[in-house]
Amino acid sequence: MATTIALADNNQLLPLHLLCKDSYSISPNLSIPLWRVKEPKRIPIDMPLAKSDLWAHVWGVSLLLAQLACSVFQEEVVDATVLDIGTGMGVSSIALAISGAALVLLRNFAPDLCYWTNECWYPFALPLSLLLLCSNLLCVLELNGFNDSRLRFDHLNWHEPLDSSLVAKFHLVVGADVIYMRNALSSIARIVDDAMLSGGITVLVDAGRPNVEEFQDACFDRGLVATHYDIFRYQTSVCVLRKASIVVVTKGEPSLRSQAIHQRIAEFCKSTAGLPLETKEVFVSEFGCCQKT
Structure with missing residues (x-):
């Protein structure tokens, strides 16, 4: 039986009229619905993030990372502590929690903070992308019986030292589309080094940018x-x-965990035919930004 993760209509941090709900198939047995902004460039608020819609998309590599977590190395996720250093809309982190991780700590790269107002001021500053993430996670936690201690979130500045409480705490570090800035590559290498336990493993998925070897x-x-x-x-x-x-x-x-994950990823990549099904309802950009139309 296929698993569908529920979302509530009355539990968003953003006004409902700005949002739409899409469902993303992660595996034959799992579909994850996510809130997203319908028309991010038309948001009536003056802030730097509203001038670009990159934060508002579900990126193809985040879906690939979610598929890896649920289908390729799901057994190794069970009871693992996981740090997601670029969680975006939350789809890969939700998939990791569903796969049985003991803890998934979500950290979005968000050094620029701003306020959102909907007839009132929130008592904390959050980037708009993190508000979307919060909406998705709150709904998943409330309706699907997850212990709220399993999913935690915050912002992360890659250029700053990792909090001492997070050093050498994680079996697995993941990220989707995080190595797109050349000036951040050494900082991200430092973060994954500091965060991993000895014997730990990091899995980063990138959309074919030229920074992989430099990283x-x-x-x-x-x-x-x-x-x-x-x-x-x-x-x-x-x-x-x-x-x-x-x-x-x-x-x-x-x-044993890192060896198994590495081996399963290698086997997955070797067996992937690279012959996609015909797709008519999607937009595919150069670096894997995809949005339902």
């Missing part, structure tokens, strides 16, 4: 072992990725 070099400079796998013309539930790179980073002596 690997930044990992090697820190004594980490980094490998990447490329897949082409990969079909997600709503878009076709022209190219995706899966970067696997390990720290210290490999653990």
